[in-house]
Amino acid sequence: MATVELKQVTKEYPNGYKAVHGIDLQIRDGEFMVFVGPSGCAKSTTLRMIAGLEEISGGEIYIGNRMINNLPPKDRGIAMVFQNYALYPHMSVYENMAFGLKVAKLPKAEIDKRVREAAEKLEITELLHKKPKEMSGGQRQRVAVGRAIVRKPDVFLFDEPLSNLDAKLRVSMRIRITQLHKELQAAGQTATMIYVTHDQVEAMTMGDRICILNYGKIMQVDTPLNVYNYPQNKFVAGFIGSPAMNLIQVRVIKTNGGVNLRLADELELTLPPAKAQYLLDYDGKTIWFGIRPEHISLVNADDNTTGSTIHGAVEIVEQMGNESYIHFSLNGVSLVARTAQFGSQTLQQGQDRVAFRFLLEHCHLFDLDTEENIGLK
Ligand SMILES: Nc1ncnc2c1ncn2[C@@H]1O[C@H](COP(=O)(O)OP(=O)(O)OP(=O)(O)O)[C@@H](O)[C@H]1O
Ligand SMILES: [Mg+2]
Incomplete structure (x- = not known):
């Protein structure tokens, strides 16, 4: 034994x-x-x-x-x-x-x-x-x-x-x-x-x-x-995870149909119902929103899928060979996306209006005070 x-x-x-x-x-x-x-x-x-x-x-x-x-x-x-x-x-x-x-x-x-x-x-x-x-x-x-x-x-x-x-x-x-x-x-x-x-x-x-x-x-x-x-x-x-999970403070906003997360002025993401259900008591509160770099993908600039696609400015692109890390900012909030190399090679530092889609079914939500994962109850 x-x-x-x-x-x-x-x-x-x-x-x-x-x-x-x-x-x-x-x-x-x-x-x-x-x-x-x-x-x-x-x-x-x-x-x-x-x-x-x-x-x-x-x-x-x-x-x-x-x-x-x-x-x-x-x-x-x-x-x-x-x-x-x-x-x-x-x-x-x-x-x-x-x-x-x-x-x-x-x-x-x-x-x-x-x-x-x-x-x-x-x-x-x-x-x-x-x-x-x-x-x-x-x-x-x-x-x-x-x-x-x-x-x-x-x-x-x-x-x-x-x-x-x-x-x-x-x-x-x-x-x-x-x-x-x-x-x-x-x-x-x-x-x-x-x-x-x-x-x-x-x-x-x-x-x-x-x-x-x-x-x-x-x-x-x-x-x-x-x-x-x-x-x-x-x-x-x-x-755990490299590059590390993006973790930013967002404000919870209840809407008619569900829940939005406000990242910065005029930037909102709409949570899928499976995630929104955990935030019913959080209306108006600030929480930590987490999303792994592989759950943010680069999409066509004309992609306007409301609630999950946001346009940001590229800060720096790290080419790893098999994939790249795109560091970008949304109204001053810095994030990193991880994508297959294809498509990222033409990105330029400082380029703005680049479209990023957030795969929100994979996001994580943490209470601001206890820092516990709200979505694991
Ligand atoms: N002999 C000692 N007297 C006082 N404090 C100590 C002593 N040994 C370790 N500590 C403190 O206890 C804490 C834990 O130390 P420990 O060496 O276990 O950390 P660790 O996780 O192994 O770190 P590392 O990754 O750097 O090896 C540290 O804050 C350290 O400064
Ligand atoms: Mg040690």
Whole structure:
């Protein structure tokens, strides 16, 4: 059993700073859980409390059925992989991987078997005799992962293990770690993994579920697609997705047939009934309107579909090769649209009266005060 459960966990550092404010979280046996959030939101603090490297100020942490609050790290059945690899410089790769097992007094033959198996899995067999300084960052990171694997822990803890690698290597290591999780699972070795990152591509692609943190609080825990499609609040909406969701303040105006949103002077969007139903109590109020860049499309200049097409001025066009990001403004409100490259190539900076259609069935509505998603009730 390698479930991990946090009950009302808090952390106050000795200097009085409250880093974690009562976190409740259940991680399933064998699950790949990603912690994501901006710098300082307490991803590492939370992970280190699970590892036992940081004391818990309040609450309880369970691994399986055991409450581990007061258990030393070595007895928790965990293995941690750090951003800076933390390899012993004077030891070979083999010795680095074998060290923890030697300390645990495993038989030599068993140690050798585990080290060679892990090396094979990570394709570092030919590096076993090398010292860390003779290897690249990516190779060192594999050794650090290997050192965790050989211990056959119940729970793997990763703290931004790929952030020192270049972009290309990150992608291949990301895929390697995801595969590893599946392979260990298939081999019957429970592999619950908790993976900290501030890279949302890693969060989206690696996790069975994502836990989004902000200022030491959980903002949402769900599958990557649910988090993307149904953000519970404005924070999650703006944090997950690149380019980020457009979020602007609008005024709700009830009309005869439904609900309009006023973006700026004389600019109004008409909500489809499925969305309008959530705003019956909001007449005259200001709310946050969110729409992802891919839900604003470039249409012919003569498109005048009332209520969903608005003409704006192009500020800048970023050509990504396969698509482009069009930054534009509507009476001073800045937005970004994401479109297939076709059609955007002829756009000029400063060009105005460019027509954008808002796919409003995909929009998100957030309460101004609570910032909760109004449309998820
Ligand atoms: N030893 C400490 N004493 C006091 N405050 C600390 C200590 N360690 C961390 N903090 C504070 O606690 C908060 C959470 O820190 P933590 O390192 O967990 O953030 P993080 O989410 O891992 O950030 P990053 O993405 O930058 O690694 C931060 O505001 C940090 O300044
Ligand atoms: Mg950190």
